Amino acid sequence: MASYTVTHEKAECLYEIYERKPELKHQTHYCPGCGHGIALKLLARAIDEAGIRDRTIMVSPVGCSVFLYYYFDVGNVQVSHGRAPAVGTGLSRSLPESIVISYQGDGDLAAIGTAEILHAANRGESMMVVFVNNGIYGMTGGQMAPTTPLGKKSTTTPFGRNEWTDGPPVRMSEILNALDAPVFIERVGLGDNKQIMQAGKAFRRALDIQVKRQGFSFLEVLSPCPTIWKLDPVDAQRFIREDMAKTFPIGNLRDRTKDALSRPAPKPAPPIAELPRILELTDDTPEEPVATPSKPLDLRLRIAGFGGQGVLMLGEVLAEAGLEAGYNVSWLPSYGPEMRSGTSNCHVRICSDPVDSPLVSNPSVLIAMNEPSLRKFLPSVEPGGMVIYNGETEPPEDCRRPDVRFITAHFTALADSLGSSKATNIVMLGALLEAEDLIEEKYVASALRGKVKSQRWLNIDFAAIERGREIACPV
Amino acid sequence: MTAKPDRGRVELDSQECKGCGLCVEACPPKVLHLSSHLNHYGYHPAAYDGAGCTSCGICFFVCPEPGAIVVLRLVAA
Amino acid sequence: MKAQLTKGNEAIVKAAVLAGARAYYGYPITPASEIAEAAALYFPQAGGVFLQAESEVGAVNMLYGAASAGVRCMSASSGPGISLMQEGLSYLAGAELPCVVADIMRGGPGLGNINPEQGDYNQLVKGGGHGNYKTLVLAPSSAQEMADLTAWAFDLADEFRNPVAVLADGYVGQMMEPVRFADPIPVAPPPDWAVTGTAESRKNLITSLFLLADEAERHVRHLESKYKEAERKYTRAECWRTDDAEIVLVGYGIVGRILKAAVELGRSRGMALGLLRPITLYPFPTVQVREVGKRVKAVVVVELSTGQLVDDVRLALNGSVPIELYSRVGGNVPSAEEVLGFIQRTFMQSREEALIHG
Numbered sequence: 001m002a003s004y005t006v007t008h009e010k011a012e013c014l015y016e017i018y019e020r021k022p023e024l025k026h027q028t029h030y031c032p033g034c035g036h037g038i039a040l041k042l043l044a045r046a047i048d049e050a051g052i053r054d055r056t057i058m059v060s061p062v063g064c065s066v067f068l069y070y071y072f073d074v075g076n077v078q079v080s081h082g083r084a085p086a087v088g089t090g091l092s093r094s095l096p097e098s099i100v101i102s103y104q105g106d107g108d109l110a111a112i113g114t115a116e117i118l119h120a121a122n123r124g125e126s127m128m129v130v131f132v133n134n135g136i137y138g139m140t141g142g143q144m145a146p147t148t149p150l151g152k153k154s155t156t157t158p159f160g161r162n163e164w165t166d167g168p169p170v171r172m173s174e175i176l177n178a179l180d181a182p183v184f185i186e187r188v189g190l191g192d193n194k195q196i197m198q199a200g201k202a203f204r205r206a207l208d209i210q211v212k213r214q215g216f217s218f219l220e221v222l223s224p225c226p227t228i229w230k231l232d233p234v235d236a237q238r239f240i241r242e243d244m245a246k247t248f249p250i251g252n253l254r255d256r257t258k259d260a261l262s263r264p265a266p267k268p269a270p271p272i273a274e275l276p277r278i279l280e281l282t283d284d285t286p287e288e289p290v291a292t293p294s295k296p297l298d299l300r301l302r303i304a305g306f307g308g309q310g311v312l313m314l315g316e317v318l319a320e321a322g323l324e325a326g327y328n329v330s331w332l333p334s335y336g337p338e339m340r341s342g343t344s345n346c347h348v349r350i351c352s353d354p355v356d357s358p359l360v361s362n363p364s365v366l367i368a369m370n371e372p373s374l375r376k377f378l379p380s381v382e383p384g385g386m387v388i389y390n391g392e393t394e395p396p397e398d399c400r401r402p403d404v405r406f407i408t409a410h411f412t413a414l415a416d417s418l419g420s421s422k423a424t425n426i427v428m429l430g431a432l433l434e435a436e437d438l439i440e441e442k443y444v445a446s447a448l449r450g451k452v453k454s455q456r457w458l459n460i461d462f463a464a465i466e467r468g469r470e471i472a473c474p475v
Numbered sequence: 476m477t478a479k480p481d482r483g484r485v486e487l488d489s490q491e492c493k494g495c496g497l498c499v500e501a502c503p504p505k506v507l508h509l510s511s512h513l514n515h516y517g518y519h520p521a522a523y524d525g526a527g528c529t530s531c532g533i534c535f536f537v538c539p540e541p542g543a544i545v546v547l548r549l550v551a552a
Numbered sequence: 553m554k555a556q557l558t559k560g561n562e563a564i565v566k567a568a569v570l571a572g573a574r575a576y577y578g579y580p581i582t583p584a585s586e587i588a589e590a591a592a593l594y595f596p597q598a599g600g601v602f603l604q605a606e607s608e609v610g611a612v613n614m615l616y617g618a619a620s621a622g623v624r625c626m627s628a629s630s631g632p633g634i635s636l637m638q639e640g641l642s643y644l645a646g647a648e649l650p651c652v653v654a655d656i657m658r659g660g661p662g663l664g665n666i667n668p669e670q671g672d673y674n675q676l677v678k679g680g681g682h683g684n685y686k687t688l689v690l691a692p693s694s695a696q697e698m699a700d701l702t703a704w705a706f707d708l709a710d711e712f713r714n715p716v717a718v719l720a721d722g723y724v725g726q727m728m729e730p731v732r733f734a735d736p737i738p739v740a741p742p743p744d745w746a747v748t749g750t751a752e753s754r755k756n757l758i759t760s761l762f763l764l765a766d767e768a769e770r771h772v773r774h775l776e777s778k779y780k781e782a783e784r785k786y787t788r789a790e791c792w793r794t795d796d797a798e799i800v801l802v803g804y805g806i807v808g809r810i811l812k813a814a815v816e817l818g819r820s821r822g823m824a825l826g827l828l829r830p831i832t833l834y835p836f837p838t839v840q841v842r843e844v845g846k847r848v849k850a851v852v853v854v855e856l857s858t859g860q861l862v863d864d865v866r867l868a869l870n871g872s873v874p875i876e877l878y879s880r881v882g883g884n885v886p887s888a889e890e891v892l893g894f895i896q897r898t899f900m901q902s903r904e905e906a907l908i909h910g
Contacts, residue, residue, distance in 0.1 A: 002480035004547035008535035033495035037539030054751040075747035078759035083613035090617020093601045098749025119606035233495040269599025275736040278597045279566045332727040357813035361887035
């Protein structure tokens with residue numbers, strides 16, 4: 001009696017019975033003669049041969065690709081239309097030991113998901129992408145695909161795909177081949193025995209790149225869709241060979257497996273105890289007890305000037321100093337185009353009670369670093385409040401208020417004489433500290449040290465505070 | 476005296492087969508055919524003629540159903 | 553840890569890392585960009601992932617991947633970017649994947665402007681994407697709450713396996729206040745449903761696809777039951793001086809802060825005002841609003857949108873109390889004085905003075 005041994009059978013990484021399928025659990029959902037089943041089988045065989053079933057995660061988006069999780073006994077993530085490479089990115093970045101395979105159709109990858117595939121490829125994500133190109137929208141019933149050949153009829157190109165209205169078919173392999181990062185790009189066909197055997201090799205190769213963690217591999221599969229093409233399965237194969245292959249030439253476009261390096265392993269995570277230091281939440285200075293505010297305070301500041309004059313920085317220094325002095329503080333910038341020059345202003349509150357609103361609509365102190373700022377905010381200053389104004393001359397006639405105390409000086413010229421006009425804001429800060437008994441200077445100095453890292457600048461800033469104090473000091 | 480056994484043998488699952496005929500077309504020694512009877516799902520399933528298989532495996536690869544075909548090879552005595 | 557002067561947007565990132573978040577995917581947009589910038593700085597150092605995605609569509613789907621892997625993950629954007637993320641949020645909710653998304657609201661519709669506004673209330677609180685799902689929404693009004701509610705958002709996301717949004721306006725995102733951060737917590741092992749590329753997780757499937765009507769209904773009812781549970785367990789609001797108030801002001805985010813100042817200012821002028829500040833927007837603090845509504849003569853809703861929050865207040869009060877809306881948009885943020893002005897115009901002129909003076 002002759003004895004036989006099995007040479008070809010269903011791959012181990014495919015379920016024996018498709019329990020996730022609602023019915024007909026022995027069969028795939030693919031139509032007779034569909035190329036998906038063949039592509040899936042070649043992929044399954046490659047996974048078996050590589051011995052990576054447990055590590056594999058299959059990402060299947062919308063279209064006839066969607067039901068891969070019926071068949072593959074691997075980790076499965078079903079995703080939205082076109083976004084599989086983005087989802088694959090999220091998986092592979094967090095799971096560097098896994099093998100991520102995105103399996104997408106032509107509407108998915110070459111139309112709605114072009115941004116996702118292009119950028120995943122460009123980043124060289126550790127991911128294998130199988131692109132099943134059958135030149136038509138199969139699952140939705142035969143609408144034009146981005147890869148439908150010119151002249152071919154579909155339900156949305158009833159007169160044939162027109163170069164002038166629909167554009168020519170999109171060649172994704174060639175587009176991706178313009179990028180630097182991909183390691184492997186090949187187009188195979190399922191048009192006959194020879195093409196299928198060649199495709200099997202390409203599947204193995206594209207997957208091996210993942211096993212070696214070399215980066216991004218892309219395999220385009222020209223696949224028959226006999227039902228929608230309205231061809232019998234044998235003629236559909238011929239259509240691949242004789243028609244599709246003209247628009248989409250079969251062959252390897254890139255194979256850099258010999259030169260490609262393995263992606264470096266991610267750095268080990270630091271111990272949890274290190275996180276506060278990493279997040280800059282620890283303080284090198286010896287722990288001092290939180291200061292008790294020396295007196296009640298309800299300071300509502302508005303600081304305004306041109307972008308680049310240090311408006312926001314001055315506000316931050318004051319808020320930081322207030323915090324160190326034991327007060328409740330808030331700092332609120334008017335953000336936006338100001339960041340790219342223009343006018344800039346911020347609200348600062350330093351008070352004994354908790355800060356209710358961080359918005360300062362009626363400041364008790366206005367620091368106006370130029371005339372437009374004075375003009376804009378002077379009317380809002382509360383009666384009895386103070387204005388520190390940076391002007392070459394006294395404020396114009398229409399920018400004066402008898403019920404507000406003014407300190408006017410050309411602070412920019414003073415700062416300039418100290419070495420940099422950029423210290424204008426700090427000279428004005430000195431004037432404020434002298435004019436009002438607000439916060440002890442040691443807290444301001446400490447806040448400045450925290451913000452200004454260069455000793456040269458610190459020296460200028462401390463000199464600037466002194467200069468400002470002299471200006472505000474009643475003679 | 477018995478005939479020399481074939482180099483291979485092929486088993487087709489008639490309940491999984493959708494009768495697309497790709498294996499029949501692809502088989503190099505032409506030893507597969509579509510049955511005249513209908514299977515459970517209403518397809519004419521592919522069937523082995525019963526002799527002449529070389530265990531080349533081509534039918535396995537062209538078949539779109541991952542589990543419909545098993546190919547076996549004669550083990551040398 | 554001692555309190556540190558921290559920008560609201562940065563507080564979100566630091567709190568996220570401390571809460572065990574290890575993946576950030578996002579796309580820059582004013583006024584949320586500091587979140588991406590801080591994440592780029594801190595996530596990789598903490599052993600996590602930062603990636604600037606090609607779009608918000610890409611970013612939200614990268615969250616889908618990271619969440620599938622069982623990693624605490626987040627993104628941030630502002631109105632226009634959140635619009636792009638809505639497809640993904642629907643998928644995340646459908647597939648029961650946890651993640652946190654911060655929305656630092658700006659002016660709209662369309663390109664609008666980058667000023668603070670609250671026009672994204674409906675697009676997050678009421679869903680925004682397709683299908684029967686909810687996004688849980690938390691509304692911080694200080695830098696401290698940016699940190700605290702972000703940390704809570706990760707817990708809620710895991711508990712309900714659902715996206716959670718931290719909804720703040722440009723002011724709360726941009727302002728600096730002292731923040732006291734929580735101690736770091738270790739990264740939890742992936743949950744048993746995650747797909748992690750291991751033998752143990754091989755049988756797991758993440759999907760939002762349920763072909764059969766019965767199966768789909770079962771799934772949607774299951775989601776619905778989770779939202780009902782969230783409504784029972786987690787509604788939060790800050791009530792400030794509501795016990796003896798005759799008029800209660802309702803507003804969230806930066807508006808809540810202004811209203812607190814308005815309450816104080818109003819009381820100093822003899823007006824019996826109180827504040828109810830919703831902290832959870834979904835689930836909406838209906839119970840708290842009803843409770844306060846029993847005691848007051850009128851409710852004034854103040855929002856930086858043309859009447860989005862007020863709808864939920866109306867639903868909660870169901871006609872039991874007169875409700876007035878004071879709305880500002882475009883980046884105009886009312887001062888406490890302006891709010892009082894509105895109250896005086898509305899109630900002193902058109903209603904009996906007794907309402908104000910008691």
